[in-house]
Amino acid sequence: MEPYDENIAFFTLNGTWLALYEKKALAEDANIAFDESHFHGFTLSHVLNSEAEVDALFKEAIQAGATPTKQPQKVFWGGYSGYFKDPDGHLWEIAYNPFFKIGGN
Numbered sequence: 001m002e003p004y005d006e007n008i009a010f011f012t013l014n015g016t017w018l019a020l021y022e023k024k025a026l027a028e029d030a031n032i033a034f035d036e037s038h039f040h041g042f043t044l045s046h047v048l049n050s051e052a053e054v055d056a057l058f059k060e061a062i063q064a065g066a067t068p069t070k071q072p073q074k075v076f077w078g079g080y081s082g083y084f085k086d087p088d089g090h091l092w093e094i095a096y097n098p099f100f101k102i103g104g105n
Contacts, residue, residue: 017100019045030083030091031070043083045093047100051080054096058082061092 007025011018023041027034030043048054054072062068065087072082072094081095 029070029075030093032083032091039091043091043093045095047095047097047102049096049102051096054080054082054094058084058094061086061094066092 007022009020011020021029023039024034026041026043027039032039046057048057051072058068058072061084066084068082068084069091070081070083072080074080078099079095079097081093083091083093085091
């Protein structure tokens with residue numbers, strides 16, 4: 001898989017991916033303050049099959065008590081994503097990536 005820029009690396013695993021993103025770049029992408037004492041540089045990401053699915057799940061999360069940090073939008077790497085913090089403070093990215101094949105193994 002080709003990198004989108006020098007701040008991120010993807011590793012294909014069995015049925016999933018691991019992405020390593022430079023900490024300050026991740027905070028900027030998620031629209032949150034980069035503060036070593038509160039941001040640990042970790043997000044959970046859920047990749048869906050379309051922008052409409054991203055919008056629907058994002059809306060459902062907010063209605064369930066999540067706090068948006070970045071509304072879903074087209075992003076520089078050609079996909080669509082948004083971020084929120086769940087009620088326990090975990091940062092989530094909900095995304096559509098046209099370069100990832102979803103489904104199967």
